[in-house]
Amino acid sequence: MIQTARIQCTALAPRRRWLLGAAIGLAACTGNIGDRQPGGAGNIGEDPSALCTSKQPGESPIRRMTRVEYDNTVRDLLGDTSEPAKDFVVEEEALGFNNQATALGVTQLLAEQYMEASEKVAANATADAAKLAQLLDGCDPAADGADVCGEKFVEAFGQKAFRRLLQPDEVQRLNGVFTWGLTEYDFTTGIQLVIQAMLQSPHFLYRVEFGMPDPVENDVVALDHYEVASRLSYMLWNSMPDEELFAAAAAGELGTAEQIAKQARRMLDDDKARQAVANFHEQWLQLGKIESINKDSAIYPTYDDALRPMWKSETQAFLDYVVFDDAKGDVETLLTANYTFLNKELADFYGVTGPTGSEFEKVDTDSAERAGFLTQASVLAVNAKPNQSSPVHRGKFVRERLLCQILPPPPNNIQIKAPDLDPNLTTRERFNQHDKDPFCAGCHKLMDPIGLGFEHYDGVGLWRDKENGKAVDATGQINDSDDIDGPFDGAVELAHKLAESDQVRQCVATQWFRFGYGRAEQKGDQCNLEKVQDAFAAANYNVKELLVALTQTDAFIYRRKVVPEGGGQ
């Protein structure tokens, strides 16, 4: 039996500037509107700055490497570029990101894959005499003794693999593995088994943190400098620390916010930072979905599956340029830039002239039709259906990814009747039903009026003036935002409105917080978020400065003292 549910979507609650990014007081569309607490549960305390006098690190869950981090780490540790983690079990995602600590568990299959990958990496690293000699760093087993070289290797390599100095019991255990391999087989096997054991150790696969022994206040401890080095490298590079970071940690030079900021700025000039930022963008803007989308070639005759990776390349090249090469490098440029990156094939697809080869080149765009990433084919095609645009998906994308609002799911037990395709009607005309039907209107008023602003772009992101012979009406309306409510005409105007919104800027910071810290913002994070957002504002919303700001919070520099559950020390 299909029941009729009473549905009402109430307005989003007004938010104060320092509210948690995700703390949207949007009531679920199910049940009664009275469920919602006035002000929303994320609204904690009226004046958080008064609370920011004590250290508030928030939670620091243990973080497991993602596939990307594993591959980058073995690349930087051993020069192994075989990407052994490519086939690992995919990460469980949370909040749209695949590096969220709470979601990353280990199954038997993954444990087996760690084992097999460690064997392959160890074999690659010792594949010939030259490689082995490189690992041994001058020690010659024939001249200096196999035992001596093995033990030196354990300590020297272990420091890099565990990203800190080894403890005596660890050295002993790993020497035992080496000696067994040497005795039962040969020297190379001993070295291989040590590498295998290290690459399966929690001290390699996880970022294990205990912090300094003495609290700075109450139960808050500063991280030790090696732990800071790893926090920096995995956030800004998605990989292990380099020599300079290790040296700074060894010299005790990662203790102050200034020292950390200095390293962060240095690291952002390294190409590894571009990869990490691209990883963030891929997940934040759901670019990974491009590979599995389908388009109906009967409706989109110029579409071809080979366009999909190029759409993604366009957006990644654009975002990379804005963040790292554009003079302003800010949120406004991300949203409104009058340029993009195209190669010949993509230029032909868009119907513009410019590049003549397969390389991507910077191309100016028509500011009447395009602005920033929102109007690139990647975002437009992912948020569309195989045979038509999708105001619902496009509106939802803006709400969730740019305004950090969470939309409730459709209610239980109501019949959802999406409008039929009709060759005589425009998409807007078909979706008018959502307005008329009170069952749908409550929630769809949050998505459709924004999404309809994208109606100049068809299901593959090409510009259209007419749909089914009728002129496109791309007027839209934002409601339930903090600061940009009102009408707009077309996605270009929408992009400019979004670019002026504090809510959007805070949302960018919140998304980076989630990605950078590997967790959702929580109730104890107001001070951390406020600090990040203030620094972001002071830097005119420059993204690189946002990343530096994320290394300056209590959440980054401190943690709560570990209270052992297992009765250990």
Added chain:
Amino acid sequence: MRPLSRRTLLRGLGGVAIGLPFLSAMEPSARALGFPKRLVIFFSADGTVPATWTPSGGEFDFTLGPILMPLEPHRGEIIIIDGVDNEAAYHGPGDGHQTGMGTLLTGTELLNGTEFCEADCSDPTKTVGYGGGISLDQFVANKISESVTTKFGSLEFGVQVGGGSVWSRMCYLDADKPLPPRDDPAANFNDIFGDLAADPFGLENLRKQRHTVLDAVTSDYDALNKRLGKEDKIKLDAHLSAIREVEKRLDVVNQLGGSCQLPTIGDPGDLYNDDNFPTIGKLQMDLLVMSLACDLTRVASLQWSSSVSNKVFSWLGISEGHHDLSHLGDSDTVAQDKLTKINNWYATQFAYLIDQMKKVPEGDGTMLDNTVILWVNELGVGNSHTRRDEPFIIAGSCQNYFKTGRYLQYSGDYHNNLLLSVINAMGYPETTFGNPAYCTGPLSKLTG
């Protein structure tokens, strides 16, 4: 599994099996005493079309509708279960697809968590997490491993399931411990059958070395886990258990012979191109059947895409995504016809799986007779997102436990009862499964 003679082994390995250290298949263990029972889960998404799914006629003289017509050759070995509700999916957090998926095999509400927020991420009661308990398949796998160690406790095969989220996870090791399926048939082949094709001398050295390394690794986790706080310790204890499982199974050696032969693995093509969905699915089914025939595992699941699947079934002449179609109303007969075609295609795949299991002779019958295959879906009907009256089907009598060849009608019985019946069929006399509030005992009528 039939005890293997040494001659079979030599033949199976092409004569290189001299000096094999041990052959568990030849030991007088439980596996030699009779044919083992197996459990297979088969998942397809987005609900069904009740009008074309539901048979007409009575318990025995039923006539299959258009969707299930491909099962006609197997009508004697199936039970069509009509009118069972997934009650757990109406409790706890989550949207229709999320709850439908996360409760499907667990029978327990989803947890709160950061997976997704219903309205407000900072309000813990409004957040959606992963499944809240162990799933049927893992429960049975654990029970089996109390008495028998097969090479794999269970195997999870996916067909274009892709990224991990509560929408795409039905198998759970425990609450909050989703068990992802593996989408790549080639990687599955290497993992599952690699040892069978490898040089036994090399394998023996590898096993010795792996024991040494894993012993050291295990000590690392042991030492660390004692020092960790509660949440981190739970996570790393689970990792340690996974390593112990790997180590425990290092010494399990299977051999080719009889019905157990290396499957051939063709090129599946681009793993995430919708057009390859049928090819990848067939490869995964072949691997699944052979892993059971070789007794590498006794529990397997096959997950076609995930809940909210929006596959485009272009090979059926359909250009819209499945999920988009599933939202269209009952009065849209064109859309309903397409959905019937899609579900009929899944029934054809289900029939193929049955066929392949019937090709494995065991005793006087076939492997299907020793198996229960359970076909599940996260919804009843796509356009209403109902989790009531879900389209369940059983194939295989599980050694005459189920009385097959029937169409059974229920009126809102809990699906936890069905999950419990499967556990009972596998030989474990539990009295409840999932949240006991939605389990009143084994589902009636299944055993006759």
